[in-house]
Each structure stands twice: as structure tokens, then as C-alpha cells.
Amino acid sequence: MLVLLDVGNTRSKYVCITNKNRSTVNYIENNQLNEAWLSQTFEHADRIFLANVNNEQFTEVIKGWAKRKAITFKQLQTQQQQFELQCAYQAPSKLGIDRWLVMLAASQLFPKKACLVIDAGTATTIDAISPLSQHLGGWILPGIDMLYHSLINNTQKIIADKSVQPSLALGKNTSECVNNGAWAATVGAIELQFQQLKTQFDEIEIVITGGNGCKLSSQLAYPHHIFDDLVFIGMQRFS
Ligand SMILES: Nc1ncnc2c1ncn2[C@@H]1O[C@H](COP(=O)(O)OP(=O)(O)OP(=O)(O)O)[C@@H](O)[C@H]1O
Ligand SMILES: CC(C)(CO)[C@@H](O)C(=O)NCCC(=O)O
Ligand SMILES: [K+]
Structure with a gap:
């Protein structure tokens, strides 16, 4: 086993x-x-x-x-090159292995396609891969919970409850403004990176995973694929 x-x-x-x-x-x-x-x-x-x-x-x-x-x-450790995939970092070992593995999974699942790979966990990571399997770079954002807690913990008058349902609606009270703001920041960053990639590539596969993947999926207007096992698809390539 x-x-x-x-x-x-x-x-x-x-x-x-x-x-x-x-x-x-x-x-x-x-x-x-x-x-x-x-x-x-x-x-x-x-x-x-x-x-x-x-x-x-x-x-x-x-x-x-x-x-x-x-x-x-x-x-497992991030490498300059692994299978077909090339890392954008000058110091590849500094790129989180979880990011590398979900990219290796996406590049196996969608060969010869540009991919936007999103891991919505403690942090939210958004990484781009070209159709030639070149990692183009990415963004690291505080995850949904971290965005929420950073506001609560660093202000006096932001008193809010964590909402269960994600929403991009304009808030009409503090809780809605804080919760929906965290989703808007996350979804907005994804849409921005998608638009930037669109200037280079016609077809882009959006691939989502992570503890907040399902909620994120419900708020993202663009077509996408969601997996709960993306990191393991990447890991299994080493077997
Ligand atoms: N049952 C759960 N337990 C913990 N976190 C959960 C759960 N369900 C959803 N989440 C959300 O998922 C986030 C953690 O995501 P994930 O499980 O992908 O974590 P992680 O791998 O530790 O994160 P990262 O990869 O960023 O280090 C939490 O911040 C929380 O918002
Ligand atoms: C960004 C996280 C926290 C996401 O889990 C992880 O991949 C990590 O610690 N990365 C190291 C820094 C980097 O990837 O550049
Ligand atoms: K992870």
C-alpha cells in the first residue's frame, strides 16, 4: 500500500x-x-x-x-523541471510543494492547454501554466478565513460573524461587508488573472481545489473544473 x-x-x-x-x-x-x-x-x-x-x-x-x-x-520537492512542467521561480525550491503538485495534476489532466490553477486553502494560490507546460508564475493571497480574521483582529469596530454562505452581494451590515469582501477579493483576483491570460491564450482551463474550493466554485462565473483530490493526482505521478 x-x-x-x-x-x-x-x-x-x-x-x-x-x-x-x-x-x-x-x-x-x-x-x-x-x-x-x-x-x-x-x-x-x-x-x-x-x-x-x-x-x-x-x-x-x-x-x-x-x-x-x-x-x-x-x-516531494518542487524542481526546476518535472515531467513536462517547468517552474517559473528562479529558486524553485521556494515554491510550495502543494502548488507544484496541483500544477502537475492540472498539466496532466489538461495537456497542451493553458491552465489557471487555484488552491483555496489557508492561503489562496492562483498559478498560471502555458499550453507548452511552462509555469508562468502566480499569486499568493490570504485565504478566505485569513482575510476575515485579519480584519477582525486588527480593528476595533469591525465586529462580525463568519457567514456560512459565500456571496458577492454588496453588504448592508458589517458582517456582510467583511464576509462578502473576502469572497470578492478572491474571485476578483481570479477573474483578473484570467483576463490577463486571455490576452495570450484563447482557451484556458480553470482548475480549482482546496478546503474552500466548493464555495469558491459557487461564486465563480467562468466555466471551471473542481477537484478535492488534485494534490493527490499530482503526487500519484511519482509512483
Ligand atoms: N472541515 C474543515 N476543516 C478545516 N478547514 C475547512 C474545513 N472545511 C473548509 N475549510 C476551509 O478550508 C481552509 C483550509 O483549506 P485546506 O484544507 O485546503 O488547508 P491547507 O491545505 O492547510 O491549506 P494550505 O494548502 O493553504 O496550507 C480553512 O481555512 C477553511 O476556510
Ligand atoms: C502558499 C502556501 C502557504 C499555500 O499552501 C504554500 O504553498 C507555501 O508555503 N509556499 C511557500 C511560498 C511560495 O510558494 O512561494
Ligand atoms: K494545500
């Missing part, structure tokens, strides 16, 4: 692959990620691939556990 584990800033996600069959995506709080949990959850593992954008302490725990259990451990 091959384990694919993605340690994010808010939580971790994993899938198990047995005989080419991939499980659905499972979620776990980062503070539960310890040796006991690993042993219990991945009893039948013989290989584990790790993507970690959080503290290196998580890598040490997982690597140590794998070593003791004689499980093959591989930490």
Missing part, C-alpha cells in the same frame, strides 16, 4: 493506494499527526510520499516512523 500525505497549514489530507485503486480523501488535524496515529492508520503501508508546507518537525516525525517500520519514504 502506498500512502500519499499532504501536510497543509490548517490540516493534513491523505489517500491510500492499493493495487492502483485510490481511496477517497481523508482529513486529520495536524496536532494528531504522531507515530501512534501513523502506525494505526497506515498499518499496511510499504511506501509513503510526503508533501509538507508546514513545519519540518512533521517531516522528521513521518520520516522517523517510516524508517523504524522499514517503509520507503519520499519527500
Whole structure:
């Protein structure tokens, strides 16, 4: 059994692959990620691939556990070039591995197409890929929750409740103004990057993933594809 584990800033996600069959995506709080949990959850593992954008302490725990259990451990890292994809960063190792993996997934799913790849998690990342599989660069924005909390935490008179339903409507009270503003900033950035790409490429595939992916999808007027397992499609390419 091959384990694919993605340690994010808010939580971790994993899938198990047995005989080419991939499980659905499972979620776990980062503070539960310890040796006991690993042993219990991945009893039948013989290989584990790790993507970690959080503290290196998580890598040490997982690597140590794998070593003791004689499980093959591989930490994935952003490269200048991987498969068909070329990284836009001059220092590729600085680009978050989660961004790289969702781009590798999009470029496999939509070969020879320009792609706008959006991961709406703790942060929202928006990355562009050319039809020749060149990463053109991207943007990192505070995620929806972070946009909301940064206003609440840094002002006196912004007193609001977190809304459940996303909306782009003009707010008529503080809560609506703050919540809808966070969505507007996010959707607006995506539409702007789409318009910029449109000047270069006729056909653009918009690919969305992340904890806020479904809500984002409901607010985006442009046609798009949404996946809950995009990072794992990217990781599976290394198997
Ligand atoms: N059940 C949930 N638990 C935690 N966050 C959730 C949940 N459902 C939706 N979210 C939203 O998803 C965000 C986290 O997204 P995701 O799970 O993609 O995190 P992440 O991988 O840690 O983020 P990043 O990749 O940016 O580090 C939270 O900020 C929250 O707004
Ligand atoms: C942007 C996040 C936080 C998104 O999870 C992650 O990809 C990360 O920590 N990246 C490092 C900085 C960069 O990608 O340039
Ligand atoms: K992520």
C-alpha cells in the first residue's frame, strides 16, 4: 500500500493506494499527526510520499516512523523541471510543494492547454501554466478565513460573524461587508488573472481545489473544473 500525505497549514489530507485503486480523501488535524496515529492508520503501508508546507518537525516525525517500520519514504520537492512542467521561480525550491503538485495534476489532466490553477486553502494560490507546460508564475493571497480574521483582529469596530454562505452581494451590515469582501477579493483576483491570460491564450482551463474550493466554485462565473483530490493526482505521478 502506498500512502500519499499532504501536510497543509490548517490540516493534513491523505489517500491510500492499493493495487492502483485510490481511496477517497481523508482529513486529520495536524496536532494528531504522531507515530501512534501513523502506525494505526497506515498499518499496511510499504511506501509513503510526503508533501509538507508546514513545519519540518512533521517531516522528521513521518520520516522517523517510516524508517523504524522499514517503509520507503519520499519527500516531494518542487524542481526546476518535472515531467513536462517547468517552474517559473528562479529558486524553485521556494515554491510550495502543494502548488507544484496541483500544477502537475492540472498539466496532466489538461495537456497542451493553458491552465489557471487555484488552491483555496489557508492561503489562496492562483498559478498560471502555458499550453507548452511552462509555469508562468502566480499569486499568493490570504485565504478566505485569513482575510476575515485579519480584519477582525486588527480593528476595533469591525465586529462580525463568519457567514456560512459565500456571496458577492454588496453588504448592508458589517458582517456582510467583511464576509462578502473576502469572497470578492478572491474571485476578483481570479477573474483578473484570467483576463490577463486571455490576452495570450484563447482557451484556458480553470482548475480549482482546496478546503474552500466548493464555495469558491459557487461564486465563480467562468466555466471551471473542481477537484478535492488534485494534490493527490499530482503526487500519484511519482509512483
Ligand atoms: N472541515 C474543515 N476543516 C478545516 N478547514 C475547512 C474545513 N472545511 C473548509 N475549510 C476551509 O478550508 C481552509 C483550509 O483549506 P485546506 O484544507 O485546503 O488547508 P491547507 O491545505 O492547510 O491549506 P494550505 O494548502 O493553504 O496550507 C480553512 O481555512 C477553511 O476556510
Ligand atoms: C502558499 C502556501 C502557504 C499555500 O499552501 C504554500 O504553498 C507555501 O508555503 N509556499 C511557500 C511560498 C511560495 O510558494 O512561494
Ligand atoms: K494545500
